[in-house]
Amino acid sequence: GLAEVIKYGLINDLEFFEWLEQHISGLVAREPALLSEAIERSCLDKANIVADDEREQGVRALLNLGHTFGHAIETGMGYGEVLHGEAIAIGMVMAADLSMRQGWLTKANVTRIKALFIAAGLPVEAPEGMSAAMFMKLMSVDKKVQAGKIRLVLLKELGQAMISDDYDAAKLAETLAHFEH
Secondary structure, rough: OHHHHHHHHHHHHHHHHHHHHHHHHHHOOOHHHHHHHHHHHHHHHHHHHHHOOOOOOHHHHHHHHHHHHHHHHHHOEEEEOOOOOHHEEEEHHHHHHHHHHHOOHHHHHHHHHHHHHHHOOOOOOOOOOOOHHHHHHHHOOOOEOOEEEEOEEEEEOOOOOEEOOOHHHHHHHHHHHHHOO
């Protein structure tokens, strides 16, 4: 879906992200030429990432942007209550928020990210019933936890993702509190 397409722009293709900003209304309207371009670009971006890391030891893990937060939403709300793409879209916005709190991403870029998801018809807020404590509990049992530290895919800048367990835990708590419902 569109959440997946937007993810490729966020993790390693700023030019594609900017193209999506310009063409999102046409994509939502399912204009064939735009859909074809978006699918082709997404496939190329994914193929390049997978080719660089066939065993998912490094860059391939960047494909998990938004997934730790998103999986917590899916589990916390009950599978099927929130669509996977919607949960991951919210998760990507949460990752952007934490990246901003870390000083890596500007507030203006977080606003751009949120605006693109909204224009795509995707949610940007956690659903009712998701508390910061629930997020933390569910995220801490994620498969990406290593040595008790939650490894997250965050944005060093727009179009450049990174894997990190070297973030400020207090900033993560702020992000979770900000999205608490």
